[in-house]
Amino acid sequence: MTNPATDGGFAVVEMFTSQGCNSCLPAEELLSELERDARVRGQNVFALGFHVDYWDDLGWPDQFADPAYTARQEAYARAFGSEGLYTPQMVVNGTVEFVGSDRRRAAGAIMSAMSSTATAPLTLSMADGGGHRVLLDYRVEHPPAGAVVNVAIVERGLDSEIARGENAGRTLRQDNVVRAYASVGLDAERGQVQLVTPPDLDPRNAAVVGYVQENGNRAIVGATAIELSTA
Incomplete structure (x- = not known):
């Protein structure tokens, strides 16, 4: 199955979070709500929960954490001129950041993002799959020089029982959790x-989100998604 390029506005909402962080819970609820509402309304809002690993030594090792996701947050910190990392942090279309539980800021950033159109529309299609790998073809219209294509598999409806740390004794239900991620340099309009x-991974509850990101200001200029079960 091929997913056509997104027409009109879109919002890529990246959340940096951890199962060990108590203040992350309302932010994750907000992320789930944003994604569900967008589905109902047919809006192009793509939610991704990147679980960072710097909470892992503070009482609870997050099973979804990856140092690569921490490195991604560090790259944003450098781009924003921030002095350090924090959770929960929400980043919309690569250029606006704020505390991830701030509903007002999230609504405003998404509304602003939806008002502009993609300058590098992206199309994704499944080339091959099997075992524990997914091979995707991509096509980017008007690719910016030095840009990258980011591709993530996100999974919904994950339940985790937390035994230690700030969320000890809770069962966390989390959506849009990034389970696999890759970033490739955009050398041509087409690639894999x-x-x-x-x-x-349960493919029935998973989607592939792809987005084109510029190198300098890290602006996201094209995005799309495809359900893994239908791919």
């Missing part, structure tokens, strides 16, 4: 990217 999926 491969993702290695975890063995416990």
Whole structure:
């Protein structure tokens, strides 16, 4: 299945979070709500929960954390001129950041993002799959020089029982959790990217989100998504 390029406005909402962070819970609820509402309204809002690993030594090792996601947040911190990292942090279309539980800021940033159109529309299609890998074809119209294509598999409806740390005793239900991620340099309009999926991934509750990101200001200039079950 091929997913056509997104027409009109879009919002890529990246959340940097951790299962060990108590203040992340309302932010994750907000992220789930934003994604559900967008589905109902047919809006192009793409939600991604990147679980960072710097909370892992503070009482609870997050099973979804990856140092690559921490490195991604660090790259944003450099771009924004921030002095340090924090959770929960929400970043919309690569250029606006704020505390992830701030509903007002989230609504305003998404509304602003939806008012502009993609300058580098992206199309994704499944090239091959099997075992624990997903191979995708991509096509980008008017690719910016030095840009990258980011591709993530996100999974909804994940339940985790937390035994220690700030959320000890809770069962967390989390959506849009990034389970696999890759970023490739955009050298041509067409190309392929491969993702290695975890063995416990449920494709019925998973989607592939792709987005084109500029190198300098890290602006996201094109995005799309495809349900893994239909791909």
